[in-house]
Amino acid sequence: MQNISMGQAVAQALSEEMRRDPSVFMAGEGIGVGIHDSPLMPTYGLLQEFGPGRVKDTPVSEAVIAGLAVGASVLGLRPVVEVMFFPFFTLASDQIVNHAAKLRYLSGGKSAFPMVVRIKAGAGFGAGCQHSHNLEAWAAHCPGLKVVMPGTAADAKGLLKSAIRDDNPVIFIEDMGLYFFPTPVPEEDYTIPIGVADVKKPGRDVTVVTWSKMLGTAFKAVGPLAKDGIDIEIVDLRTLLPLDKETILNSVRKTGRLVVLHEATRTGGFGGEIAALAAEEAFEALKAPVKRVTAPDIPVPFSPPLEKFYLPDEAQLIQAIKDIVKA
Amino acid sequence: MTSQKKYELYRGMLLIRRFEEKLTELCAGGKVPGMVILCTGQEAVAAGVCGALEKEDVIISNHRSHGHLLAKGADPNLIMAEIYGKSTGYNKGKSGTLHIAAPEVNALCTTTVVGGGIPIVVGTAFAQQYNKSGSVSVCFFGNGAADEGSFHESLNMAALWNLPAIFICENNVYSGAQRMEDHTKVKDIATRAIGYDMPGVVVDGNDAVAVYNATVEARERCLAGEGPTLIECKTYRWRGHGESDHQVYQPKDEIACWMERCPVEKLQKELLDEGFITRQEVLELENEINKAVEESVRFAEDSPWPAPEDALEDIYA
Structure with a gap:
């Protein structure tokens, strides 16, 4: 076991897959020679190892970066392209939403698009709302895509390997807040299946469904709640699409209470989907209303106290959980 | 060009013309569901471009696709069945006329997002370069698509990386x-190639x-x-944007003038003048093509509809 950050885990997955399979190549803005040059960043050192033929620094052209992946993948390459910050997904979105997601269906199953779009996400960097805006619910609203959003470095490594080996377009969302903190990651070659949620902590009283960076926030609530005799179960979704309904429902049926925690804004957020799932399929098990702990419906503000206000924290989670345990 | 090659182009154009004329007739009779967009009058672009390609070469088409597909060697029966939405169509009725993919002939994608295919051809051309496959990628798009940002981003990257891509602007x-x-504001879309340091060529798209x-x-x-080339083919669509378009904005005399410059008749006349074919052979060929088109309609009409629940298939590989 090694202690590495998620950025390093991503780099490890990328380099191992590129060594394993010559059809894997990467493209993106500043992925080879970048302005964020640090050994903790996810593409650090890859240009040196694989050269400019396989690690393609592109012009600032998100639409064609995504189109490059669509076209190269239909001819059998396995492109891994990067969208530097999640809001720039909008610039790449025609190729992702109208093409990557739909062209297999439109071909009647004849064509495949084994491509990965890595997206750097998450607020908390003082970058403001045009660099920070978690849009995973948009991506998850596109049948034909798979949407993966790991919450630990170890999951990121195994899930990214699965994404690269998957024959479908995978949107792989990395929260940059996880790039800089070392956690244990297995050294060997391993994969984690896409579409399988993970019960990161079993518990008795309340199910907390979360993903990405908010997994850490959920864990911060464990101790304080335990002092009040509340034992939470933490379900790390890991994949939003296809959704692992069974793991969620099994947990909700066990605890009878559900709180969904995500960094993205509330209205139209993916938390609503989880709440609806519980209401439709586990209503009889619910002992209390479902709660969502999310960012408010505002753009990510810049000023440090404002941005801190934006991000959901463990205090809000604890309060939401106490509210429904009382109820 | 040899007369034999010219004859092949003529034959290909004739098939496209009859196929599209048949669809006009079928649409008027309410036989075909949904939107139908035809390339009548633009046959020379499809035939001329695809006539210069090998089977391994990739084409990416757009909403006005039938000519491109037929010229690339796609099966008229499977195209017609797809237009009808039948299960025997190229894409089991999932694409209809607008999005036909025929990977069998490397017509890998037809996209109706205007300009949507241009970035994709950067990807297919990249794969051909990466694999040293000795083949090229062609994207067909219209003059309208050249106003999309995707056009500019794609030409820039294709030129930067010397990709084996050919951008066909069918104006x-x-x-x-x-x-x-x-x-x-520009008179020739081809002049935009200068901005990306690639050759931009204007050709008579009816030749x-x-x-x-x-x-x-x-x-x-x-x-x-x-590296890549931008070729602008100056042509004209005889029909509207789609078959439901009443063409109120297209002057009648303009249409008539372009019909005088019929690309199919032009080549037919040349072949007759060169003595490569006779009037009788023209009639025989027309007869053969008509039969093939009628057969495609029969095939489509006799084919079964997809089962409704088939809609749930083919999302993921």
């Missing part, structure tokens, strides 16, 4: 109901031989590692 004067002078020659040259450049 049929209109972008929806807008005339060219109402949607862009299949001229289109063919320009494509041959562009393809040779691609294979020599000299």
Whole structure:
């Protein structure tokens, strides 16, 4: 076991897959020679190892970066392209939403698009709302895509390997807040299946469904709640699409209470989907209303106290959980 | 060009013409569901470009796709069945006329997002370069698509990386109901190539031989590692944007004038003048093509509908 950050885990997955399979190549803005040059960043050192033929620094052209992946993948390459910050997904979105997601269906199953779009996400960097805006619910609203959003470095490594080996377009969302903190990651070659949620902590009283960076926030609530005799179960979704309904429902049926925690804004957020799932399929098990702990419906503000206000924290989670345990 | 090659282009154009004319008839009779968009009058572009390609070469088409697909060698029966939405169509009725993919002939994608195919051809050309496959990628798009950002981003990257891509701008004067002078200041889309340091060529899009020659040259450049070419083919659509378009914005005399310059008749006349074919052989060929088109309609009409629940298949590989 090694202690590495998620950025390093991503780099490890990328380099191992590129060594394993010559059809894997990467493209993106500043992925080879970048302005964020640090050994903790996810593409650090890859240009040196694989050269400019396989690690393609592109012009600032998100639409064609995504189109490059669509076209190269239909001819059998396995492109891994990067969208530097999640809001720039909008610039790449025609190729992702109208093409990557739909062209297999439109071909009647004849064509495949084994491509990965890595997206750097998450607020908390003082970058403001045009660099920070978690849009995973948009991506998850596109049948034909798979949407993966790991919450630990170890999951990121195994899930990214699965994404690269998957024959479908995978949107792989990395929260940059996880790039800089070392956690244990297995050294060997391993994969984690896409579409399988993970019960990161079993518990008795309340199910907390979360993903990405908010997994850490959920864990911060464990101790304080335990002092009040509340034992939470933490379900790390890991994949939003296809959704692992069974793991969620099994947990909700066990605890009878559900709180969904995500960094993205509330209205139209993916938390609503989880709440609806519980209401439709586990209503009889619910002992209390479902709660969502999310960012408010505002753009990510810049000023440090404002941005801190934006991000959901463990205090809000604890309060939401106490509210429904009382109820 | 040899007369034999010219005859092949003529034959290909005739098939496209009859196929599209048949669809006009079928649409008027309410036989075909949904939107139908035809390339009648633009046959020389499809025939000339695809006539210069090898089977391994990739094409990416757009909403006005039938000519491209037929010229690339796609099966008229499977195209017609797809247009009808039948289960025997190229894509089991999932794509309809607008999005046909025929990977069997490397017509890998037809996209109706205007300009949507241009970035994809950067990807297919990249894969061909990466694999040293000795083949090229062609994207067909209209004059309207050249106003999309995707056009500019794609030409820039393709030129930067010397990709084996050929960008075919099929300028049929209109972008929806807008005339060219109402949607862009430039007279020739091909001049935009200068901005990306690639050759930009204007050809008579109603002359299949001229289109063919320009494509041959562009393809040779691609294979020599000299990068992409933008070819603007000046042509005209005889029909509206789609078959439901009443063409109120297209002057009657303008349509008539372009019909005088029929690309199919042009090549037929040349072949007759050269003595390569006789009037009798023309009639025989027309008869054969008509039969093939009628057969495609029969095939489509006799084919079963997809089962409703088939809609749930083919999402994930």
